[in-house]
Amino acid sequence: MKSVIVLCGGLSTRMGQDKGSMNYHGKPMIVHVLESLNQVADEVVLVLRNEVQYNKYKNLLSKNAFLESSNFKILKDTIKDKGPLGGIYTGxxxxxxxxxxxxxxxxxxxxxxxxxxxxxxxxxxxxFESFVPIWSDGNMEPLHSIYPVRSKEIIEDLLLKDQKNVKALIKRLNVKYIKIDEFDLPKKSFLNLNSPQDISKVE
Structure with a gap:
């Protein structure tokens, strides 16, 4: 079974708004992401940080079929303000x-x-427990990676120690690093749009 967890974190100071809700080519970025994932995943979980964002995204997706799909869930972080690691825990x-x-x-x-x-x-x-894409310079893609359900216990321990970096989780798992050059796909598959400048570069 292919399960995918989509994380929507806080506001981008460079974008000046919630990135997932920002329009790209006529529709919110989150819709682009979900449309791709929905084609291949058996289960998609969208994790949002709080009630305000939860309501915003439910409204944002109200015109799409995702909300009515039995393999799609929208959740709020169960442990608040813990960044991506908290989102992974919820998912x-x-x-x-x-x-x-x-x-x-x-x-x-x-x-x-x-x-x-x-x-x-x-x-x-x-x-191996976890699968993490890695660039030739050693930089990882921890938010384009696979993690086991057993990570939940490890994350609990990390968050109790106020460690919120996903790389702290990776250090605790048996990881297979996958060279991105070995993937047969465009490198922009890993691209995050973090600023208006990023968008202009790919237009």
């Missing part, structure tokens, strides 16, 4: 499989091919 607590791919809501170019390839790799290497 993996709600999925029906033993692992999930994490995706950010500000990556409108994430493709069904990327999701398919990541899950295929995870199936071919059952001895």
């Amino acid at each position: 993996i607590s709600a999925i029906n499989s033993d692992k999930a791919l994490i995706a950010p809501c500000d990556s409108p170019f994430i493709s069904k091919e990327l999701v398919t390839q990541l899950f295929e790799i995870s199936k071919n290497y059952p001895d």
Whole structure:
């Protein structure tokens, strides 16, 4: 079963607004992300940070079929103000499989091919718990990675110690790092749009 958790965090100071709700090519970025994931995932969980964002996104998606799909859930962070790590905790607590791919809501170019390839790799290497794409310079893509449900206990421990960096979780798992150059897809599949300048570069 392919489970995907989409994280929508706080406001972007450079965008001046909630990134997932920002329009790109006529529709919110979150819709671009969900349309790609919905083609290949058996289960999609959208995690939002609070009640205000929850209501905003329910309204934003009201004209789309996602809300009526049985394989789609919208959740609010169960542990507040803990960043992406808190979002991962909320998401993996709600999925029906033993692992999930994490995706950010500000990556409108994430493709069904990327999701398919990541899950295929995870199936071919059952001895590993987590699967993390990595660039040639050593930089990781922790929010385009697969994590096991058992991460929940580790995250609880990290958050109790006020450690909110996803890389702290990665250090506690048996990880297979996947060179991004080995993926047969455009590199912009990993691109996050963090500023108006980012958008202008891909127009």
